Amino acid sequence: MRVWGHITNCLKTDGSCALVTISRVDGSTPREAGARMVVRPDAAFYGTIGGGTLEFEVIRMAAEAVRxxxxxxxxxxxxxxxxxxxCCGGRAxxxxxxxxxxxxxxxxxxxxxEVSLSSFGTCAELSGGSLGPRRxxxxxxxxxxxxxxDKTGTATLYELFGNETRHLMLFGAGHVGKAxxxxLAPLPFEITWVDSRPVQFPGPVPSNVTKVCVxxxxxxxDEAPEGAFVVAMTHSHALDEEIMARALLKQTFGYCGVIGSKTKRARFLKRLNARGIDNALLSHMICPIGASTVKSKHPAAIAAGIAVELLAHDEALHRQSSADPGLAQKITHGQ
Known part of the structure; x- marks a missing residue:
């Protein structure tokens, strides 16, 4: 959520609003530290701190304060x-x-x-129940x-805004690609959406998507950043194979997946091996992709399963990176 975009709009239209932040959590809580909401005078709001009674009471208090x-x-x-x-049992x-x-x-x-930076920090002096200008x-x-x-007793609030996002190279603007x-629109992914057919792209797309027709x-x-995820679901199996070959050989991507069946996987492994790609690299190709428990073939259902897999893979890489700060410099395919 672009917190300051909402705050700007609220200040222009309503004259005042409240920024609500989960500043610290202990134990089991609905959301993590850093979750934020923007509350308007009429108790309308943007974002969430986890729902339930906590959010209900905080919205009520924030709206009263704003008025x-x-x-x-x-x-x-x-x-x-x-x-x-x-029943969560924690403290917030x-x-x-x-x-x-x-x-x-x-x-x-x-x-x-917020528009130009994926994340940024601010500081502001805190004194007597009021916050000075942010820098x-x-x-x-x-x-x-x-x-x-500090030693003089001056308190300063330091905050981090924005989300750390994972770059996703999505190839194919068919039914599943659209879904x-x-x-992924509300999730922490920055998507480059690639297809050779301009008519396949819809007009408006989510703000985290860039359409590329080549x-x-x-x-x-060749232009994808290190650690990006690669997903191939084009109209052509030959093109899917070429994308997988290039991605695997480059060895800089955090996820390499291609939509398909177990039969397609077997054929791709044979063809890619014939290209000289060894089994160690081929083991990093994920096919089929998506949650295996989802059996529906409806495009939205397939997309939901893939979104779950991508999110889980991203979180796993972040946990590994936190445990090993040098992990970003290592090959992380298929882990």
């Missing part, structure tokens, strides 16, 4: 069981910051940063929300 039209900052900690009757610290038109210029600047940091902080106090783009789709792999 006072006075800038403020409060930080509350609640135990989900004793305080709210939720939640900040509610009311912004007014006085913050519109800053909000517009940060909204621009962009040259280096983004490690955590989404942290309050630091997959929609399934005569030689497989050549787009």
């Amino acid at each position: 006072e039209e006075r800038e403020s900052f409060v930080l509350n900690t609640v135990s989900l069981g004793p305080d709210l009757g939720q 610290s939640v900040s509610i910051e009311v912004l007014t038109r006085n913050s519109l210029e800053t909000a517009m600047q940060l909204a621009e940063a 962009l940091l040259e280096t983004a902080p490690d955590s989404p929300f942290a309050i630091s106090e 997959l783009v929609l399934a 005569d030689n789709p497989a050549a787009m792999l």
